[in-house]
Amino acid sequence: SGLGESDIDHLNRAWHRLDGWPDSVEGLTRLKRKFILATLSNGNVALMVNMAKYAGLPWDVILGAEVAHAYKPQPEAYDRSAALLDLKPEQCMMVAAHNGDLVAARSRGFRTAFVSRPLEHGPNKSRDLKAEHDFDVIAGDFIDLATKLGC
Numbered sequence: 001s002g003l004g005e006s007d008i009d010h011l012n013r014a015w016h017r018l019d020g021w022p023d024s025v026e027g028l029t030r031l032k033r034k035f036i037l038a039t040l041s042n043g044n045v046a047l048m049v050n051m052a053k054y055a056g057l058p059w060d061v062i063l064g065a066e067v068a069h070a071y072k073p074q075p076e077a078y079d080r081s082a083a084l085l086d087l088k089p090e091q092c093m094m095v096a097a098h099n100g101d102l103v104a105a106r107s108r109g110f111r112t113a114f115v116s117r118p119l120e121h122g123p124n125k126s127r128d129l130k131a132e133h134d135f136d137v138i139a140g141d142f143i144d145l146a147t148k149l150g151c
Helices: 004-012 024-032 045-055 073-085 101-107 142-150
Strands: 036-040 061-064 093-096 111-115 137-139
Touching: 024 142, 036 045, 045 061, 061 073, 061 111, 073 101, 093 101, 101 111, 111 142, 137 142
Parallel strands: 036 061, 093 111, 111 137
Antiparallel strands: none
16 A cells, blocks of 8 residues: 555655754854844745754854845845845855855855865765865854854
8 A cells, every 4th residue: 555645745854854054043042143044945935934943053044045036146136135134244144054155145245154064965976075165154053153252
């Protein structure tokens, strides 16, 4: 017998129930004391809200493709996200474990921080293992980033 509809729905929504990285809640909570925290994701808003609730991620706002009407690395994704927060690009910092996202954000005037996540795509990952550019901050995790940014 096959899976029932509720079982299939449960499997399809696995992304909504991902645990955060062990340093995420502590590091983001420290950063939130000093900065506006927003996620800029190509995932849909419902997914990001569910992930945040499940993992306890303390975002101030969830931004992304649905809100900006553009996907990273399109320039409009960064430009519109900063504008929605009434910020200039140079007042924003893109934090990511993906060199390409950071290069695109920097090209729009954002400051950049690379956070290492060597196992993000599994043990055989071959890209984004380290910062490949001269980003403003390079951190081992969000706790390290918070420390480096004075939080």
